[in-house]
């Protein structure tokens with residue numbers, strides 16, 4: 436029985452070729468101005484509108 440358990444414990448390699456991305460890239464932009472700003476910005480320096488995040492779809 437021990438041998439069977441050992442065989443079943445064999446790791447199954449992930450077949451999906453997609454790797455896990457550590458950091459998600461995104462840009463912040465003002466929906467009013469349509470301008471992009473640094474992700475550290477929370478409000479639009481031009482109109483004071485709340486910035487929105489837009490994740491970059493890579494791949």
Ligand SMILES: [Zn+2]
Nearest residue numbers: 465468479482
């Ligand atoms: Zn703005």
